Amino acid sequence: MKTIKSLPSAVILGIFLITACQPTKVEDFRAIESPLASIPTATTTVQPTSTASPAPTFTPFLTPLPSPTPTETPRPDIAPTLPHSAVNFIYHGDRDKPYVALTFDLCQKPEYPAWFDQGIVDVLTQNNVPATFFMGGDWMRTHVDETLLLASNPDFELGNHSWSHPDLPGLSEEIISKEIVKTQNLLYQLTGRQSTLFRLPSGKYDDLTLSVIAWNGLQTIQWDVETGDPDPTIDAERMNWAVRERVQNGSIIIMHANGRGWHTAEALPQMIEYLRGQGYTLVTVSQLLGLAPIP
Numbered sequence: 001m002k003t004i005k006s007l008p009s010a011v012i013l014g015i016f017l018i019t020a021c022q023p024t025k026v027e028d029f030r031a032i033e034s035p036l037a038s039i040p041t042a043t044t045t046v047q048p049t050s051t052a053s054p055a056p057t058f059t060p061f062l063t064p065l066p067s068p069t070p071t072e073t074p075r076p077d078i079a080p081t082l083p084h085s086a087v088n089f090i091y092h093g094d095r096d097k098p099y100v101a102l103t104f105d106l107c108q109k110p111e112y113p114a115w116f117d118q119g120i121v122d123v124l125t126q127n128n129v130p131a132t133f134f135m136g137g138d139w140m141r142t143h144v145d146e147t148l149l150l151a152s153n154p155d156f157e158l159g160n161h162s163w164s165h166p167d168l169p170g171l172s173e174e175i176i177s178k179e180i181v182k183t184q185n186l187l188y189q190l191t192g193r194q195s196t197l198f199r200l201p202s203g204k205y206d207d208l209t210l211s212v213i214a215w216n217g218l219q220t221i222q223w224d225v226e227t228g229d230p231d232p233t234i235d236a237e238r239m240n241w242a243v244r245e246r247v248q249n250g251s252i253i254i255m256h257a258n259g260r261g262w263h264t265a266e267a268l269p270q271m272i273e274y275l276r277g278q279g280y281t282l283v284t285v286s287q288l289l290g291l292a293p294i295p
């Protein structure tokens with residue numbers, strides 16, 4: 001397994017690639033920023049690695065993992081290593097193709113237990129809607145049955161949402177990498193699946209964060225349509241208004257399935273009906289990006 005010791009060359013590559021491609025992306029993001037925003041805006045602050053801020057007060061992974069549900073063939077504890085990738089920092093798919101991806105984050109900080117919104121899965125399943133779930137490692141650790149339920153649906157794609165949902169900017173290479181790899185390993189242990197997609201906790205990043213994600217072989221997936229669903233005052237109608245106002249070809253819509261998407265399950269039937277009525281095909285993020293075939 002590759003170690004973090006040889007990371008600097010990837011960081012240099014990442015910074016080069018970010019320098020080459022980031023400005024237009026950031027402009028795009030700001031241009032589409034929603035008035036509903038309740039998720040902190042992604043920062044573009046570059047954190048110089050040579051002047052690191054004081055050691056972050058990070059409490060790493062003290063809670064023991066549960067025993068995975070027994071399977072006939074126990075899987076290795078370590079997920080296969082993905083090849084290093086260039087920095088891919090994605091807000092949307094092809095604007096010329098009528099595909100839209102619904103995404104649901106399963107965030108959990110160890111000190112703030114989250115839940116699982118079964119109603120969302122019921123609506124998606126009943127309507128045969130593919131979707132991508134970005135799963136926190138600590139959420140999976142405490143929701144093994146729910147993780148297996150999601151993995152049992154071949155229409156659901158499972159992505160990586162870090163282990164403990166920290167703000168990644170300012171953390172060390174080693175800790176950022178651990179947040180990613182530990183989550184990859186538990187996902188693989190539990191489901192046999194390996195994610196190639198990463199969603200930033202709260203959408204926050206800096207150059208080092210993006211480089212470490214790419215070094216670990218994952219693509220960073222942001223969004224261009226924010227429903228505002230973590231805000232309990234934003235009801236289902238307002239969520240659907242946001243979607244109607246902002247959706248376009250290639251859109252990635254962000255919602256939450258950790259029990260803090262307060263009106264998400266209620267909003268989904270109308271959202272699905274509207275999007276399909278407008279001629280959009282609902283796909284996973286990998287399908288949206290052409291990384292997986294559309295059935």
Ligand SMILES: [Zn+2]
Pocket residue numbers: 105106107108161165200201202
């Ligand atoms: Zn999150």
